[in-house]
Amino acid sequence: MTLAIIGGTGLTQLSELNITGRQTLTTPYGDPSADYVTGELNGQQIIFLARHGHPHTIPPHKINYRANIWGLKDLGVTKIVAVAAVGGITADMAPARIAIPDQLIDYSYGREQTFFADDLDEVTHIDFTHPYTPSLRQQLLSAADSAAISIVSTGTYGCTQGPRLETSAEILRMERDGCDLVGMTGMPEAALARELGIDYAALAVVANWAAGKGAGEISMEEIAQHLEAGMSDVLNLLNCLISAS
Structure with missing residues (x-):
């Protein structure tokens, strides 16, 4: 198993990582967000x-997601744990809590969504019934239990376009749709x-x-404080x- 951790807002580096190398890759889809840092x-x-x-420096709607994931596959990654800062919608999702979502709803638009777009021998569809790999989610749940970290073990993540935050009416719509996190x-x-056959699960930190x-x-100072508290638990869980x- 080669594990990759994708860090979002609040986790731009792993301070406890013993870095052994950095790799700069260019993919068929352009340049990834940053160098791939390898370490122990x-x-x-x-x-x-x-x-x-x-x-x-890269806002959510400008991230080259295809290059990021392609590069990880090229490096032999078989499992990805994606850390992300989110907003809490339902009562359990209070600031500084960690959630391991099991479902998602996509409200984003205009992003390059697939590797299966051009020069295809046939149209390709993937089964996305369970968007987060159940076995990897279970490993995260077990790790949280071992670390004695209180988490929310399920939830639906709603992905919006950004970079602006949402209106209260948009959040009410998302709640009616069944979203717990945004x-x-x-x-x-x-x-x-x-699409590339990589196991994937999310660690969502409520900011x-x-x-x-x-x-x-919503203030950026408030977000920073909650992320600092939540990221400490994330590092212990990882x-x-x-x-x-």
């Missing part, structure tokens, strides 16, 4: 990629991993209440996941 964490070899670049990077990342779900306006592999 708890004695296991992993690959780390900063989704928004390092430093954090983020901007969950798609097409998950689908592209499925704030979604629009209209909390008191007052350490337990890697130790058990």
Whole structure:
């Protein structure tokens, strides 16, 4: 198994990673967000990629998702844990909590959604009934249990376009649709991993209440505080996941 961790807002690098190398790749789909960092964490070899670049400069709708995932496949990655900052919609999804979603709804648009677009021998469809790989999700759940970290073990992630945050009416619509969380990077990342046969699961860190779900306006200071608290648990969970592999 070669595990990759994709870090989102709040996780542009892994401070505990013993870095052994960096690889700059060019793919048939262009350049990835950043160099692929290889290293050891708890004695296991992993690959780390900063989704928004390092430093954090690429907005969600401008990320080259195809290049990112293609590059990981090219490096031999078979499992991806995607860390993402999200907004909480339903009552369980309070700020600083960690959720491991099991479903998603895609509201994004205009993004390159598939590798199966041009020069095809035949039209290709993937089964996306369960967008997150059940076996990898179970490994994350077991790691959270081993680390004694309280998490929300299911949930539906709604992927919006960004980079703006949502209106309160949009969040109410998403809640009616069944979304528990709102983020901007969950798609097409998950689908592209499925197309290339890479196991994929998400670790969602709730950075704030979604629009209209909390008191007052959403502030970047508030988001930063909650991410700092949540990312500490994420790192402990990842350490337990890697130790058990």
